[in-house]
Amino acid sequence: xxxxTLTLGPFQTNSYLLGCEATxxxxxxxxxxxxxxxxAQVETDELRVVKILLTHGHVDHVSAxxxxxxxxGAPVYIHAADQDQYLAAPSLARYFGLRTEAxxxxxxxxxxxxxxxxxxxxxSVIHTPGHTPGGVCFLSESAKLLVAGDTLFCRGIGRTxxxxxxxxxxxxxxxxxxxxxxxxxxxxPGHGPDTTIRDEMFQNPxxxx
Numbered sequence: 001x002x003x004x005t006l007t008l009g010p011f012q013t014n015s016y017l018l019g020c021e022a023t024x025x026x027x028x029x030x031x032x033x034x035x036x037x038x039x040a041q042v043e044t045d046e047l048r049v050v051k052i053l054l055t056h057g058h059v060d061h062v063s064a065x066x067x068x069x070x071x072x073g074a075p076v077y078i079h080a081a082d083q084d085q086y087l088a089a090p091s092l093a094r095y096f097g098l099r100t101e102a103x104x105x106x107x108x109x110x111x112x113x114x115x116x117x118x119x120x121x122x123x124s125v126i127h128t129p130g131h132t133p134g135g136v137c138f139l140s141e142s143a144k145l146l147v148a149g150d151t152l153f154c155r156g157i158g159r160t161x162x163x164x165x166x167x168x169x170x171x172x173x174x175x176x177x178x179x180x181x182x183x184x185x186x187x188x189p190g191h192g193p194d195t196t197i198r199d200e201m202f203q204n205p206x207x208x209x
Contacts, residue, residue, distance in 0.1 A: 001142070003016070003019075004017040008038075014189065014192075025047070027053050027118050028053070030147075030190060035068045055138070057082035057134065063101075076108070080110075081133035092162075112126065113125065124140075130160060135150070154195035154199075154200070179201050183198030184197070
């Protein structure tokens with residue numbers, strides 16, 4: 001699988017471009033800022049974006065959705081429980097002293113256990129509430145990678161003091177849904193460097209087994 005990380009915007013949000021080497025179909029996950037940079041990478045890799053996937057609805061993960069959708073025509077996918085936060089992105093942006101435009105309404109609703117395909121690749125949807133009610137992770141078993149959004153970071157976890165956050169739910173999501181996976185799986189977080197599930201299981205200061 002082609003994997004590109006673009007760290008963009010004032011929050012240094014990781015946006016991910018995943019592509020099928022055989023068909024050149026691709027997905028963009030969490031286009032937070034700077035749509036033009038994401039689209040430039042798509043062109044460089046000669047990919048065709050067929051889906052825009054959102055791990056959650058916070059402004060720093062969705063502000064470039066409109067630009068990426070305009071440039072690719074790809075539909076937008078998000079969990080039902082985060083639709084309101086996604087559509088309210090301009091309000092949350094003002095909370096952080098930023099400005100962003102309203103984003104296009106989602107085209108498809110994600111549920112736990114869904115499978116998202118692009119070319120010959122497949123991602124499984126894992127509902128991991130806590131950072132937000134509708135937070136999800138995307139798992140590629142074949143590539144052994146997990147796009148974790150703001151659920152789990154390298155030696156960190158997502159904040160829970162924004163609307164809909166729950167520390168209890170976040171701990172449960174990490175321990176029950178993520179730490180139960182193969183420890184060698186690479187974790188691609190919403191901010192910061194990559195890690196592995198095994199490293200976080202034993203070295204994360206917030207949630208260890």
